Amino acid sequence: MILNPGILALFITSLLISLMTIYAACHGIQILRRWDIASGSELQLILERRTYLISTIVTYFLAFQLVSLFLFIQTADSICHLFVGAMCAVGTLTVNSFGYPTLLLKVLTFIIAGLWLILNYADNRGYDYPLIRAKYLLLLILAPFVLAETVVQCFYFFGLTPDIITSCCGTLYSQSARGIASEILALPVIPAKILFSVSMLATCAAGMRLFLNGKGVYRLAALSGITFVVSIISMISFISLYIYEMPSHHCPFCIVQKEYGYVGYPLYLLLLSGTVLGLGVGLLQPFRNKKSLEHIIPAIQQKCAGAAVVAFVLFTSIVSWQILVSSLKML
Amino acid sequence: MISVRDVSKIFNAGHPNEFTALHRVSLNLPLHETTVLKGPSGSGKTTLLGLIGCMARPTTGRIFVNELEITSLPERFLTEIRRSTFGFIFQQVNLIKGISALENVMIPAYPTGEKHSLLRARAMEKLGMFNLDMRAAARIECLSGGEAQRVAIARALINNPAIIIADEPTAHLDSTLSREFMGIIKELKSEGVTIILASHDPIVYDSDVADRVVEMRDGKVIKGGKRP
Numbered sequence: 001m002i003l004n005p006g007i008l009a010l011f012i013t014s015l016l017i018s019l020m021t022i023y024a025a026c027h028g029i030q031i032l033r034r035w036d037i038a039s040g041s042e043l044q045l046i047l048e049r050r051t052y053l054i055s056t057i058v059t060y061f062l063a064f065q066l067v068s069l070f071l072f073i074q075t076a077d078s079i080c081h082l083f084v085g086a087m088c089a090v091g092t093l094t095v096n097s098f099g100y101p102t103l104l105l106k107v108l109t110f111i112i113a114g115l116w117l118i119l120n121y122a123d124n125r126g127y128d129y130p131l132i133r134a135k136y137l138l139l140l141i142l143a144p145f146v147l148a149e150t151v152v153q154c155f156y157f158f159g160l161t162p163d164i165i166t167s168c169c170g171t172l173y174s175q176s177a178r179g180i181a182s183e184i185l186a187l188p189v190i191p192a193k194i195l196f197s198v199s200m201l202a203t204c205a206a207g208m209r210l211f212l213n214g215k216g217v218y219r220l221a222a223l224s225g226i227t228f229v230v231s232i233i234s235m236i237s238f239i240s241l242y243i244y245e246m247p248s249h250h251c252p253f254c255i256v257q258k259e260y261g262y263v264g265y266p267l268y269l270l271l272l273s274g275t276v277l278g279l280g281v282g283l284l285q286p287f288r289n290k291k292s293l294e295h296i297i298p299a300i301q302q303k304c305a306g307a308a309v310v311a312f313v314l315f316t317s318i319v320s321w322q323i324l325v326s327s328l329k330m331l
Numbered sequence: 332m333i334s335v336r337d338v339s340k341i342f343n344a345g346h347p348n349e350f351t352a353l354h355r356v357s358l359n360l361p362l363h364e365t366t367v368l369k370g371p372s373g374s375g376k377t378t379l380l381g382l383i384g385c386m387a388r389p390t391t392g393r394i395f396v397n398e399l400e401i402t403s404l405p406e407r408f409l410t411e412i413r414r415s416t417f418g419f420i421f422q423q424v425n426l427i428k429g430i431s432a433l434e435n436v437m438i439p440a441y442p443t444g445e446k447h448s449l450l451r452a453r454a455m456e457k458l459g460m461f462n463l464d465m466r467a468a469a470r471i472e473c474l475s476g477g478e479a480q481r482v483a484i485a486r487a488l489i490n491n492p493a494i495i496i497a498d499e500p501t502a503h504l505d506s507t508l509s510r511e512f513m514g515i516i517k518e519l520k521s522e523g524v525t526i527i528l529a530s531h532d533p534i535v536y537d538s539d540v541a542d543r544v545v546e547m548r549d550g551k552v553i554k555g556g557k558r559p
Contacts, residue, residue, distance in 0.1 A: 037403060040336060040337060040338075040389075040391055040392040040393040040402070041391060042390055042391045044403075045388065045389065045390065045391060045402070045403075048403050049388065052405055052406065124405065124407070127404055127405070127408045128400075128403065129403070129405070
């Protein structure tokens with residue numbers, strides 16, 4: 001394993017997060033089986049005391065889980081010079097077969113962890129632990145992914161040997177390559193631009209409607225999910241071309257480099273934040289009628305919808321700015 | 332109604348020094364009345380007061396205040412309830428030395444963010460209730476024992492609590508000051524405040540102010556009820 005500060009940080013924190021998630025999941029199983037707020041039994045009171053502490057600790061760990069996605073990308077990008085052929089994070093991720101699975105698991109855990117944080121935020125505002133079961137159920141869903149991510153990441157880091165010859169992003173994100181990437185690259189630019197613009201407009205409109213009138217919760221959630229996928233496709237299909245000012249360079253990772261003003265970080269952060277906030281609005285909806293949350297959930301949904309709109313608008317603004325100032329012109 | 336249902340409190344559970352301070356105590360204390368918890372040291376009076384006042388959590392059982400179950404509440408809600416519902420008078424006055432009586436009275440209301448001038452006016456009013464308005468600017472260390480006790484009561488009243496909890500309030504007062512204290516309690520009672528006192532002082536539990544005397548021993552209620 002390469003002893004890089006970023007790798008060590010990711011390695012240690014993933015282990016800590018996994019251990020904490022296992023402990024919290026065990027507590028969650030007990031909550032799901034034994035929780036009875038009407039009871040004054042010793043076990044119930046112990047669960048009440050413990051859940052407050054565990055929720056607080058898990059919140060901090062999952063907050064780091066969100067950060068770790070970006071640390072992983074940054075680390076992969078920063079060590080690419082150690083591998084022959086690698087020009088950016090793509091080369092580092094293809095050093096062995098665990099790089100991309102780790103990244104995908106990190107994106108997935110980012111979204112689920114973000115949703116858990118929203119659920120926990122709402123639960124903490126109710127006086128009677130109204131979402132306790134849902135919260136721990138979601139944690140139990142999250143736990144296997146966190147563990148899988150830690151294991152896969154371990155295999156990935158231990159499999160990093162500097163003598164490996166890898167591929168650069170120009171090879172992997174070219175139309176001659178096989179797989180989903182080449183399918184995306186084959187998309188015609190104008191329909192891709194229209195699809196991106198329509199999905200972004202529809203999501204922002206749904207967000208504004210929810211923010212102003214409190215209506216269209218599931219619509220915003222569904223559109224946020226769709227917009228996330230469409231935006232990632234658009235990044236590879238045409239946005240990256242404008243940023244690199246090259247008609248054939250589609251890499252979604254080079255944009256996090258200094259040469260491009262690190263613009264990839266705010267773009268991915270805004271896109272993921274908007275997606276999680278939009279999905280979170282939908283996640284809270286089934287609990288809107290809980291007595292202790294009947295006024296709290298609509299307020300949280302309104303805030304989330306507003307924040308999601310801000311994130312998507314900022315994302316679109318940065319993308320639009322990059323297209324406007326780019327020397328590359330495509331019709 | 333303050334309803335204590337099957338409440339136990341065990342300290343150091345599972346350790347060699349495990350101690351059961353309360354053993355399955357059940358009580359109903361009506362609001363707007365004065366209840367005295369009477370019993371020797373170690374009978375569980377202070378522990379019970381602490382649980383009712385949301386300063387500790389029971390090991391088992393539930394406590395309801397006006398149908399609101401308080402023992403399961405997360406800490407962030409307990410803080411608000413402690414601040415708005417309860418006023419505490421302790422055995423030691425627990426006033427902060429080095430600052431004035433007025434500032435001591437105002438301190439529990441600072442987290443509410445209330446306008447300073449309004450808060451100051453209310454603190455002066457509370458001190459005035461106990462003829463202490465002339466001593467408002469005096470530092471705590473310059474007050475007599477009786478004055479300090481009255482400042483502590485004024486502090487307990489600053490957030491206009493519905494329930495006053497007093498733990499051995501006369502323990503450090505002489506007979507005259509103890510009777511004066513019970514006079515103040517009588518006034519508060521006439522204003523509709525619910526008062527719960529823990530004491531083994533006859534001046535307190537034999538006072539006609541007490542509507543109900545609950546006798547405790549070894550963490551259990553052995554006698555309790557409304558006075559005829």
